[in-house]
Structures are given as structure tokens and as C-alpha cells.
Amino acid sequence: MSIKENIAKIRESLPEGVVLVAVSKTKPVEDLQQAYDAGQRIFGENKIQEMTEKWSQLPKDIEWHMIGHVQSNKVKYMAPYVHLVHGVDSLKLLKELNKQAKKNNRTIAYLLQLHIAEEDTKFGLDEKELQELLHSDDFLRLQHVQLLGLMGMATFTENRDQIRREFSRLKGIFDRLRTGWPDLSVLSMGMSADHKIALEEGSTMVRIGSDIFGERNHH
Numbered sequence: 456m457s458i459k460e461n462i463a464k465i466r467e468s469l470p471e472g473v474v475l476v477a478v479s480k481t482k483p484v485e486d487l488q489q490a491y492d493a494g495q496r497i498f499g500e501n502k503i504q505e506m507t508e509k510w511s512q513l514p515k516d517i518e519w520h521m522i523g524h525v526q527s528n529k530v531k532y533m534a535p536y537v538h539l540v541h542g543v544d545s546l547k548l549l550k551e552l553n554k555q556a557k558k559n560n561r562t563i564a565y566l567l568q569l570h571i572a573e574e575d576t577k578f579g580l581d582e583k584e585l586q587e588l589l590h591s592d593d594f595l596r597l598q599h600v601q602l603l604g605l606m607g608m609a610t611f612t613e614n615r616d617q618i619r620r621e622f623s624r625l626k627g628i629f630d631r632l633r634t635g636w637p638d639l640s641v642l643s644m645g646m647s648a649d650h651k652i653a654l655e656e657g658s659t660m661v662r663i664g665s666d667i668f669g670e671r672n673h674h
């Protein structure tokens with residue numbers, strides 16, 4: 456199936472209001488252009504340099520989402536244009552985002568990444584660290600970043616019950632958070648292999664790569 460057909464099929468399966476991030480990492484701009492021509496305007500990349508190269512070559516009405524782990528010293532390259540940063544998991548990174556957003560006269564939207572996987576290879580905060588961050592004086596001083604919600608990744612496993620349990624835990628944290636922060640609206644969870652479970656557990660934003668663009672050869 457073509458990229459266009461893949462996008463149409465996924466769109467059809469998504470509940471109303473759920474946002475599709477087309478994860479285009481490692482894929483050539485020609486593939487992104489095909490997705491663009493099929494109406495897709497939101498793309499996710501996990502390397503700042505690669506994203507910036509693609510941004511410079513493709514139409515300017517694309518919203519670029521940084522979905523990977525971000526090194527603070529590279530934030531400046533994406534600060535002029537990035538639309539949403541999914542993987543924020545430290546105050547240090549948040550301060551750098553704030554600083555670079557200010558330099559560019561804009562506000563950068565972001566999600567805090569929670570560690571929900573039972574495997575311990577993934578980045579992210581636990582719920583206690585989340586609360587500490589949100590209540591720190593440093594956090595309250597940040598004027599050029601805007602928290603929109605949470606992001607998480609489930610364990611890479613065939614065990615559907617485990618994946619469901621992990622997504623359900625993230626949804627629980629999100630709901631508790633929203634009792635104090637009712638404006639938060641984004642829960643980014645679900646990839647090609649597990650987005651159906653993520654949607655059943657309350658995802659509002661799915662990040663899908665290989666189901667749109669085909670398998671990747673390398674990372």
C-alpha cells in the first residue's frame with residue numbers, strides 16, 4: 456500500500472479528535488512530501504539535526520514534533536520552529552527550552568514524559584518526580600514554555616496485558632494531574648504496534664511511523 460493509502464486507513468480508524476503524528480524519522484523528504492500531499496501536516500522526528508534539515512526543505516505549514524530524547528545543547532536549532540516537544544523529562548531541559556523560546560520571541564509547547572514501562576531502558580519521570588517538578592520555584596518562573604500534557608512509551612513486548620497496564624497507569628497519572636491543571640489536554644501514547652490499546656486506554660495523540668512509511672532499516 457502507498458503512504459497515502461496507509462494514512463487514509465489509519466485516519467479512518469482514529470476516534471474523533473485524536474491527533475495523528477506521522478513519525479518520519481530516517482525517511483527521505485520525498486516520503487514526507489507524499490504524506491503531505493495526502494493532507495498530513497504533523498510530523499514527528501527524533502533527531503534535531505534531521506528534523507531541521509527536513510523543516511528547511513518542506514512546506515512551512517507543517518507542524519514539527521520532537522518525539523525523541525532531547526540534548527539541551529541542541530535545543531537552539533529547533534527553537535525557531537518546533538511545534539511540540541514530547542519528551543521533556545528534566546528541569547534542566549525545560550529551562551533551556553524556555554531560554555531559547557524567549558530568544559526567538561515565542562512560546563514552546565511541550566509534554567512531560569513519564570516513565571511507565573516496566574523495563575528500565577526508557578527515559579521519563581515517575582509520578583513523584585513529576586509532582587516535585589511541577590511544584591518547584593524554578594518551574595513556576597518559566598514564562599516561555601507551555602505544558603500541554605503527558606507522553607509515555609510502553610514496554611516493547613508481545614504481552615498485550617502488560618502494555619494495557621502501562622498505558623492505563625499513564626492515563627491515571629494524567630487524570631490525577633488534571634484535577635489541579637484542568638487545561639491539560641494532550642496524552643501522547645501509542646505507536647504502530649500498540650496504538651489500538653493506547654486509544655482504548657484514553658490516548659489523544661498517537662505517534663505512528665512504520666504503519667505509514669514502512670519499516671525502518673536503522674534508527
Ligand SMILES: *Cc1c(COP(=O)(O)O)cnc(C)c1O
Binds near residue numbers: 478523648662
Ligand atoms: C519511532 C518512534 C515512534 C514510532 O514508531 P513506529 O513503531 O514506527 O510507529 C513513536 N514514538 C517514538 C518516541 C519513537 O521514537
